[in-house]
Structure formats: structure tokens, C-alpha cells
Amino acid sequence: MKTSLNDHQYILYSKQMLLTDVSEQGQLALMNAEVIVVGVGGLGQLVAQYLAASGVGQIHLIDDDKVTLSNLPRQLLFSANDIDVNKAHVAAGKLQQRNRDSKILAHSVRLAPENYLQLFNAISPQVIFDCSDNFATRQLINRIAVEQHLPLFSAAISADQGQWFAYLPESVLTNLSATNIKPHGCYHCVFPADSLLSQNCSQMGVLGPAVGIMASMQALAGMNHIIGRQVEFGVLHRFDAKRLSWSKATMPIDKHCCVCR
Amino acid sequence: MITIHINGELQQLADNQTLAELLVCKQVAPQSVAVVVNQAIIPRSEWSQYQCQADDQIEFFSAVAGG
Numbered sequence: 278m279k280t281s282l283n284d285h286q287y288i289l290y291s292k293q294m295l296l297t298d299v300s301e302q303g304q305l306a307l308m309n310a311e312v313i314v315v316g317v318g319g320l321g322q323l324v325a326q327y328l329a330a331s332g333v334g335q336i337h338l339i340d341d342d343k344v345t346l347s348n349l350p351r352q353l354l355f356s357a358n359d360i361d362v363n364k365a366h367v368a369a370g371k372l373q374q375r376n377r378d379s380k381i382l383a384h385s386v387r388l389a390p391e392n393y394l395q396l397f398n399a400i401s402p403q404v405i406f407d408c409s410d411n412f413a414t415r416q417l418i419n420r421i422a423v424e425q426h427l428p429l430f431s432a433a434i435s436a437d438q439g440q441w442f443a444y445l446p447e448s449v450l451t452n453l454s455a456t457n458i459k460p461h462g463c464y465h466c467v468f469p470a471d472s473l474l475s476q477n478c479s480q481m482g483v484l485g486p487a488v489g490i491m492a493s494m495q496a497l498a499g500m501n502h503i504i505g506r507q508v509e510f511g512v513l514h515r516f517d518a519k520r521l522s523w524s525k526a527t528m529p530i531d532k533h534c535c536v537c538r
Numbered sequence: 539m540i541t542i543h544i545n546g547e548l549q550q551l552a553d554n555q556t557l558a559e560l561l562v563c564k565q566v567a568p569q570s571v572a573v574v575v576n577q578a579i580i581p582r583s584e585w586s587q588y589q590c591q592a593d594d595q596i597e598f599f600s601a602v603a604g605g
């Protein structure tokens with residue numbers, strides 16, 4: 278565990294530490310944090326860049342996909358030379374080179390009910406970022422957050438509709454004393470597993486900056502949490518990328534939820 | 539009759555109508571949406587108990603899962 282910064286790090290992270298409620302303490306919290314980013318596509322490649330550049334200590338990148346030509350307009354970490362190479366490996370390689378304070382670990386697997394326990398037995402993240410690109414994986418990540426007692430920072434976008442939320446499992450909530458966070462519903466409370474999506478997202482278009490906005494929100498919320506700032510958990514934020522407008526709604530508990538109840 | 543707002547548009551509704559009945563009448567497949575009433579999501583399991591009130595701001599929207 279790091280307890281102090283060297284001279285280089287003081288200058289490197291000075292703009293973050295100038296925020297009075299971040300200071301050296303918040304920077305050390307980032308540098309001692311271990312996080313997992315599931316999905317290294319449009320959302321995940323940007324979340325990973327922000328986390329690594331801010332000095333987050335250990336970042337696990339999970340993705341079994343390869344870089345394709347049509348990824349390049351919005352997945353700015355990748356270039357034409359990376360096509361057909363695994364995204365987690367490409368991202369980890371590039372981020373490790375640029376960010377010496379972070380340890381970036383690539384896991385080129387598709388997170389699945391059969392393999393997630395093996396992964397989570399080997400690592401001990403304190404935060405999980407859902408940057409995945411399909412509904413089944415989102416349900417699984419939500420279940421993992423509940424089971425593994427992990428704060429979840431989740432974002433999604435298809436076409437011009439973005440959604441993001443932060444979720445804190447009740448098991449974590451009850452361990453946090455002096456908190457004013459109320460128990461709230463999980464992803465499954467809002468969208469049960471048998472929900473039908475209006476569109477198949479792999480066939481939907483999207484503009485790069487719209488993905489970037491959603492990724493920035495989830496990265497910022499996650500960093501705020503790690504730093505020790507108050508985060509609004511249990512609120513679903515929706516973004517209309519055409520009108521550039523936001524709306525939000527609270528996520529109450531579904532008393533019949535089979536995941537978090 | 540009462541007046542409610544659905545996705546920003548005014549709608550006349552019979553008294554005592556539930557969210558579940560409203561979805562049927564709007565021909566919205568229940569599994570395809572989340573429902574927000576006055577800035578709070580109402581879990582699907584409660585739609586048949588929630589009775590729409592005058593001036594309720596109701597929104598339906600689908601999950602998006604891309605990334």
C-alpha cells in the first residue's frame with residue numbers, strides 16, 4: 278500500500294490534488310485502488326484511459342473481442358495496426374507504456390456464469406465498471422456486484438440513447454457507517470432478466486462523442502467514489518444524444534427481485 | 539376521468555386505472571420497458587397495484603445495452 282508520493286507524482290497528479298477534497302489523500306486512494314473494467318470497447322477503452330492516467334493502482338481489463346476497422350472512429354485508443362488483435366491486450370499494452378504508476382492486467386475472456394468465480398477468486402477489485410455491449414453480460418455483472426459486494430458503475434449506449442447509474446449493494450451499505458445513502462434497487466430491479474430490448478445494439482449506429490460522454494460519466498462517478506466523495510447511488514440517468522438532454526429517475530428496490538433480495 | 543402525462547404528452551384516463559392496464563391500452567409490451575412515474579422507477583412487479591393519479595408524469599423507456 279502506497280502512503281506517500283514521489284516528486285514526479287506530485288507534479289504529475291497536481292491538478293487532481295489541487296481539488297481541496299481530493300488532495301494527497303484522494304490521490305493515494307486512487308493509487309491504492311484495484312478496479313475491474315468489463316468490456317474494452319467504446320466505453321471501456323475510455324474509462325480505462327481515464328483511470329490509468331489518474332493513477333489508479335491496478336486495472337483489470339476484461340474482453341475477448343478483437344479490434345475491428347469499424348471500431349476506430351470512436352475507440353480512440355486503438356489504431357489500424359491493432360485490427361484483429363485482442364482489445365484487452367492492446368489496451369493493456371498501450372496504457373501500461375504510458376502510465377507507470379498503474380498495473381494494467383489484460384484478461385482475454387468473455388465473462389460468463391461458468392468462469393466469473395475463477396476470475397474473482399484470483400483478483401480483489403473494490404469497484405466494477407460495466408462497459409459491456411450486451412444485456413446478458415450486464416445482468417451477469419449486476420449479479421456479480423451483488424454477490425461480491427462491489428460498487429457498480431454502469432453505462433450503456435445504443436444509437437442516441439445513453440443510460441448510466443451507480444449501484445451500491447446493501448451488504449456494502451450496511452458496512453459504511455455515517456452514510457446517508459439509502460438502500461436502492463439493482464439493475465435487475467429496473468430491467469428484469471426477461472426484458473426485451475427495442476434494438477439489437479450490435480446493429481445500431483452511434484457517434485463517438487456520445488459514447489465518450491457516457492464513459493466519462495461512469496469513470497468520473499467511479500473516481501469520485503474511490504476518492505471518498507459522495508456519489509448519488511440508485512439513480513438511473515438517461516442521455517438523449519440528439520437533443521443533448523438528460524433526465525433521471527430513482528431506482529427503488531423490487532421486493533421480488535431474484536438478484537438483490 | 540383524470541389527465542396524466544405520458545412521455546410528455548397529455549392523456550385522458552379513466553379513474554382507478556393501473557400502470558399495467560395503461561400499458562395494455564397503449565399497446566406496450568410489458569417486458570419491453572421500464573416505467574417512471576414522477577421521477578421514480580416503478581418495478582414491474584408493482585405495475586398491477588399502482589393506480590395512476592391525476593397529473594402523474596409517466597414515462598416508458600427501453601433498456602439500452604451497447605457499449
Ligand SMILES: [Zn+2]
Pocket residue numbers: 462463464465466531534535536537538
Ligand atoms: Zn434487485
